[in-house]
Amino acid sequence: MNHGMIEAQELTKVFRVRATRPGLWGAVRGLFTGETTEVRALDGVSFRVPAGERTAYLGVNGAGKSTTIKILAGVLTPGSGRCLVAGREPRQDRYAHARAIGVVFGHRTQLWWDLPVADSFRILARLHDLPPAVAQANLRLFDELLDLGELADRPVRTLSLGQRMRAEVAAALFHDPAVLLLDEPTIGLDLLLKEAVHELVNRVAAERGTTVLLTSHDVADISAICEHVVVVDAGRVVHTGRLHDLLRQAPTRTVRFEYAADADLDAEPLARLLELELGGPAAVTVAGRRRVTVQGPPELVTPQRVLAAASALVAVTDLVAPEPTLGEVLRALYVAPELSRGRR
């Protein structure tokens, strides 16, 4: 069998949490009764990331993303199912696994809290047995892209979130891992630093063929780094495919146009007439004085159909059909994940 660099097969994970009844009083009572209930975080997650591929692992809050990443990182054991990362079960040979992967958990530090940043890197170099030339080349790269040098003497606990994240990303890449697991790696970073992280990850991945699995709520991270997506919902994979194809499958399209000032129709009647003319579930809104937005299913809302329908009512002066954004597509997918079921 041709294994992927990351391979998840029917992973499940159930957490036991304190049972609560509705409302604050119910939650407080739950503290004393000791009753517990189950949360099924993963309900049979299967997917594969081939070597060298950069995949976004997406889903709404609570979908099961971090739980999966923790299992792949060897921090958590699955209830059932199996996973292989770089050909190994994460918890079998923990030392070899630690050499093979780099991990960033945006919400948790992997560094030594009380030590200066430079000391963390010295320890990591020893732990991973890094040849000095490789360590120095990597530190130069991190300094160039993330200005890491200016943080070298600062204890990790004194860093701002953004400063710490720069050090975290660098630490994850320091030992040239074959697999990079990124869980919210740009949390707290400003726009410029986000772009620097994107550049670093892309450069390292392109030069070294690193396999990347990224979880992020930031669409800029996803579109800057990943070519593939896996979407989870309620602990199950509901979509896998190329990011490019996902954008083409947008369930709604938008066409915008403007019309000449001398129109006989007011905005509201125009909007309703246009909806009638287009038929089906197209929604028309008029912003400002003469800027019209038409949204609806891609087969209904094409530039040609909107132009024909609008020209029968007003003199169209400008018309654009913007490509759907990743944010729009993901919003639709998260709201109705069953839309994409069966496309696996």
Ligand SMILES: Nc1ncnc2c1ncn2[C@@H]1O[C@H](COP(=O)(O)OP(=O)(O)OP(=O)(O)O)[C@@H](O)[C@H]1O
């Ligand atoms: N240690 C835990 N104990 C109890 N429940 C947990 C634990 N970790 C996760 N869960 C629950 O498992 C489900 C999946 O959580 P997970 O953190 O994997 O989601 P996520 O997709 O990463 O969400 P987010 O986008 O908010 O980070 C949630 O319902 C969460 O509350």
